[in-house]
Amino acid sequence: MKTRRIDNYGKINRDKILSFSWDKKNYKGFEGDTLASALLANNIGIVGRSFKYHRPRGIFSSGVEESGALVTIGSKDRRDPNVRATTQELYNGLEASGQNAFPNVNFDLAGINNYLGRFFAAGFYYKTFMGIPPLEWGKGTAIWMFFEKFIRKAAGMGSASGLPDPDTYEHAHDFCDLIVVGSGPAGVAAAIEAAEKKLDVILVEQDSLIGGNQLAENDFDNSQIKNQLENLGIKIMTRTTAFGLYDNCVVGLLERVTDHISAPNVNIPRQRFWTIRAKHIIVGAGAIERHIAFNNNDIPGVMTVNASKHYLNRYGVLTGKRIVIATNNDSVYETAHQLSEAGANVTVLDSRTNFEIETNKSFEIRKGYVPYNINGSKKIHSLDISKSETINKSETIDCDQVLLSGGWSPAVHLLSHRGVKPKWDYNNACFLPSDTKENITMVGSSRGLWNKNDCIASGIAGTTDALNRLGISKTNYFFPKPGGWKNPIQPLYEVKYKKSRSKSFVDYQHDVTTDDVRLAHREGFISVEHLKRYTTLGMANDQGKMGNIIGLSLMAELLNKEIPEVGTTVFRPPYTPVSIGALSGRNVGKHFRPLRVTPMHQWNIDHGAKMIEVGLYQRPWYYPKKNETLSDSYIREASTVRKTVGICDITSLGKIAIQGPGSTEFLNRIYSNGFSKLQVGKARYGIMLRDDGIVMDDGTSWRLAENEYFMTTSTGEAAKVMSWLEELLQTRWTDLDVNVTSISEQWAGVSVAGPKSREVLNNCVDDSLVITNNKLPFMGVTSTFLKGNIPCRIARISFSGELAFEVYVKSDFANTMMDLLWENAKKYDGCLYGLEALGALRVEKGHVTAAELDGRVTIDDAGLSKMASTKKSYIGSAMRKRGVLKNNDREILVGFFPTNLKETFNAGTIVCEKNNIKGQGIGRITSVTYSPELGHWIGIGFVKGGLDKWKDTTLVGADPVRNKQMNLKVVSPHMIDPKGERMYA
Amino acid sequence: MIRINCPYCGERDHSEFSYGGDATINYPSLDALEKEWTEAIFFRKNIKGFQFETWHHSNGCRMWLVVERSTVTHEIKSVKPCHPDLQKVVENNK
Numbered sequence A: 001m002k003t004r005r006i007d008n009y010g011k012i013n014r015d016k017i018l019s020f021s022w023d024k025k026n027y028k029g030f031e032g033d034t035l036a037s038a039l040l041a042n043n044i045g046i047v048g049r050s051f052k053y054h055r056p057r058g059i060f061s062s063g064v065e066e067s068g069a070l071v072t073i074g075s076k077d078r079r080d081p082n083v084r085a086t087t088q089e090l091y092n093g094l095e096a097s098g099q100n101a102f103p104n105v106n107f108d109l110a111g112i113n114n115y116l117g118r119f120f121a122a123g124f125y126y127k128t129f130m131g132i133p134p135l136e137w138g139k140g141t142a143i144w145m146f147f148e149k150f151i152r153k154a155a156g157m158g159s160a161s162g163l164p165d166p167d168t169y170e171h172a173h174d175f176c177d178l179i180v181v182g183s184g185p186a187g188v189a190a191a192i193e194a195a196e197k198k199l200d201v202i203l204v205e206q207d208s209l210i211g212g213n214q215l216a217e218n219d220f221d222n223s224q225i226k227n228q229l230e231n232l233g234i235k236i237m238t239r240t241t242a243f244g245l246y247d248n249c250v251v252g253l254l255e256r257v258t259d260h261i262s263a264p265n266v267n268i269p270r271q272r273f274w275t276i277r278a279k280h281i282i283v284g285a286g287a288i289e290r291h292i293a294f295n296n297n298d299i300p301g302v303m304t305v306n307a308s309k310h311y312l313n314r315y316g317v318l319t320g321k322r323i324v325i326a327t328n329n330d331s332v333y334e335t336a337h338q339l340s341e342a343g344a345n346v347t348v349l350d351s352r353t354n355f356e357i358e359t360n361k362s363f364e365i366r367k368g369y370v371p372y373n374i375n376g377s378k379k380i381h382s383l384d385i386s387k388s389e390t391i392n393k394s395e396t397i398d399c400d401q402v403l404l405s406g407g408w409s410p411a412v413h414l415l416s417h418r419g420v421k422p423k424w425d426y427n428n429a430c431f432l433p434s435d436t437k438e439n440i441t442m443v444g445s446s447r448g449l450w451n452k453n454d455c456i457a458s459g460i461a462g463t464t465d466a467l468n469r470l471g472i473s474k475t476n477y478f479f480p481k482p483g484g485w486k487n488p489i490q491p492l493y494e495v496k497y498k499k500s501r502s503k504s505f506v507d508y509q510h511d512v513t514t515d516d517v518r519l520a521h522r523e524g525f526i527s528v529e530h531l532k533r534y535t536t537l538g539m540a541n542d543q544g545k546m547g548n549i550i551g552l553s554l555m556a557e558l559l560n561k562e563i564p565e566v567g568t569t570v571f572r573p574p575y576t577p578v579s580i581g582a583l584s585g586r587n588v589g590k591h592f593r594p595l596r597v598t599p600m601h602q603w604n605i606d607h608g609a610k611m612i613e614v615g616l617y618q619r620p621w622y623y624p625k626k627n628e629t630l631s632d633s634y635i636r637e638a639s640t641v642r643k644t645v646g647i648c649d650i651t652s653l654g655k656i657a658i659q660g661p662g663s664t665e666f667l668n669r670i671y672s673n674g675f676s677k678l679q680v681g682k683a684r685y686g687i688m689l690r691d692d693g694i695v696m697d698d699g700t701s702w703r704l705a706e707n708e709y710f711m712t713t714s715t716g717e718a719a720k721v722m723s724w725l726e727e728l729l730q731t732r733w734t735d736l737d738v739n740v741t742s743i744s745e746q747w748a749g750v751s752v753a754g755p756k757s758r759e760v761l762n763n764c765v766d767d768s769l770v771i772t773n774n775k776l777p778f779m780g781v782t783s784t785f786l787k788g789n790i791p792c793r794i795a796r797i798s799f800s801g802e803l804a805f806e807v808y809v810k811s812d813f814a815n816t817m818m819d820l821l822w823e824n825a826k827k828y829d830g831c832l833y834g835l836e837a838l839g840a841l842r843v844e845k846g847h848v849t850a851a852e853l854d855g856r857v858t859i860d861d862a863g864l865s866k867m868a869s870t871k872k873s874y875i876g877s878a879m880r881k882r883g884v885l886k887n888n889d890r891e892i893l894v895g896f897f898p899t900n901l902k903e904t905f906n907a908g909t910i911v912c913e914k915n916n917i918k919g920q921g922i923g924r925i926t927s928v929t930y931s932p933e934l935g936h937w938i939g940i941g942f943v944k945g946g947l948d949k950w951k952d953t954t955l956v957g958a959d960p961v962r963n964k965q966m967n968l969k970v971v972s973p974h975m976i977d978p979k980g981e982r983m984y985a
Numbered sequence B: 001m002i003r004i005n006c007p008y009c010g011e012r013d014h015s016e017f018s019y020g021g022d023a024t025i026n027y028p029s030l031d032a033l034e035k036e037w038t039e040a041i042f043f044r045k046n047i048k049g050f051q052f053e054t055w056h057h058s059n060g061c062r063m064w065l066v067v068e069r070s071t072v073t074h075e076i077k078s079v080k081p082c083h084p085d086l087q088k089v090v091e092n093n094k
């Protein structure tokens, strides 16, 4: 195969040969190549198949706007689909393959779709499934789901590996005075000006080299610029894309750290996701050359003019031998000249008739000519051209390449992210950026400046603007006027040729044709945003960087309006795709969220605990002996607590110190039950309501001293309660003299529960007299010492319903406390118990937790009416009696037994009346356990009307998810020791 | 990303804060009638433009702040502590 590489051109390093594979065949390229330039050099024209019609796709561009050369890079777990070959740097050993084709891009069986085009027209998905009668919800969905996988496979692009990503990604942060996006002449001028004025500057460039579009010039050398930037202390970030602008001058960057390296150091992240907080942003993102819509304008060999200039001068690749350039503007002539100098036979079709251009006559210019049809399928054979856009007299030119320039679109994307709408400029046939109040300035060709000196002037003006806005200077400045070509552009978006049934493409990747746009219009989609969604125009990887304006112009014509009246679609981040890996950074696997462990975490594990996640906390779940299952273990643990004694880590409960003269009044306002008469040395269970009268949380507060309380909250609501107390004190009750401090991390806690718990504690405290029934009655509190002079707080609080104590020590003493308690508990055949046994014990007692207090439940619903004081007002006291919360048919807390005591049931079961099993039923079961004490399964939950209404009626538990159904008996939630005699023992 | 200039910590990302709500509500006294409470907690204005709202510097100094923010542009005009006494202290230290 002959190479298209030519001598003495390009900035590639010809001494460094790189080998790579394309569709499993080996090829060679040079250091400095992109995959696209290496493929072109190796004469590979077809690099993919299009989305719907599976038409052969070649390389259209040399940059991020590429919508044809989307390929898959790498293999196995490093397979990366939909990579633009035009921005993928070549490295030794790179593996690349074509997409959306079987068996390969040269011979694709699905190419038949090309001839079935009428079935794949705009709105295909919607129409195909519109006919399915939505008789019932499930059925239509099932039909769609059945077909979906085939359609997605047929219309997909590359596919992900489906394997865990072996690479690492990093999140990084930086700050600066000025961030400059783009290192073309404008961006560089802005950065230098700013650095000279002592601003801290970051310069971001998506390419591997700085220079912007100057890299397409044959005599451009960026080394001097680079030195100057570095000497000024400017932070240069290459291979880095500013993918989005956000509020307050925050810029999102994606740095591709190792995507260009064959065997990267495993300790280096593949990509970095940067959040930059700047004071001012200058965007010099350049402009993107458009194509022109006409028949078969997608045949491999079609390219933008500027791209071929890049391939020639940067990569030393002459992309064609007999080249036709079709244009409507001046920007192509330098390229035409250079291509012909490099040995190509060049013809320029310029749609304009009246213009002057200086050339050396090395190529032919045909004024007033337009292309209207390409002949060829896998490559270009010839081009049909005509004088004037109404095709009458035509001729055919033999050629192997067609280069297009339908004008240039300034890259206004980043400004659009900030909600700034661009304005249409008739003179230059493009959207120009509008002004914004935010500290963002557009410079260079992104503000429609076509020549270099204007771009440099705009860069300096941009920095002056920034300095003025930052209050550093007050200097007058002006921006050069948009434009800069000698002859005006003549709008040319489409050349219509009605006689042919060939396709004329607007959006190459998504196969959106001019006919699709017209069809969408006929079917009533006249809003640009609707057009976009219906046809999928501009919704592919390139986001319409090349085709959007053509689509708009077609719509304008159909609506008999001007382009600005039709509007433009809003660009949203990201400017170019950002991998999910970069977004998640290090927050994957175990690091997905923070891990919280109690100070006795290792002690628990050393003593056989299996752990479970509760919120962020790791808590002991159960402590199996030898071959015990979870059930065996928790049933044994719960029985042991009821028989002798058990020890349970309860450190994860929220703990808050409440101090100050207003503390008692404060608690009295936030809890529904009275706290004003709680004596020093006593604790009380309390319920907090929200403003709207619903239960927020429950817990205990211990009065340690006249003006000092120790509050516990549930594990899950700890953070919320803390914020709530701070809010009340800082915003509503600013006269209350109270201080709240979170001390959850400072104290380690255990529950010692069971008939032998006092005896165990007797052996553990310094002075056993302080915990006698007299000195420490039920809900009594004492501050004392464990053996070894360890200060501790003990309260006689029971969640299990047994005689029980909560013991807290400073976190540093957690292990010592566990050793001491466990050593003594063993003497009474005690056990360590986990969350599962704790759950069993509390369900037996009908105690509610987060499963019941789910943000919909009132005090009355929870059967805790006696906890609502009638003697005082408190948060939620007015609202808890409002309308719907007073209804008679509210769901009330009850207990459930299976009618057949041998049966089991699960939490989530819906409670229904017999013969009326449907919908949401009349209640739900929230917590379920096997009760060792009762010898069968029990549950608690809610049912409309509560115990009184249903105690003599058999109800049905429906569990459609598990396909189960059982008869239920409604009982009191307090299934064991309802009078609490054991607690008071 | 909204940046909030906490009077205690300096300018920080909004992700360090938790949004509270309308800062202009005068909550009724605890013994007020249901009607007054309903008014205070359910009937809220949906302001287009600048509004006073509370933010909690939950991953910072834990102070509740009144932020004057535009609901259209996210522009922030002022940030003060919610507590009136602290507002005075901050004001005097300026």
Ligand SMILES: [Zn+2]
Residues within 6 Å of the ligand: B006, B007, B008, B009, B010, B057, B060, B061, B062, B063
């Ligand atoms: Zn703060």
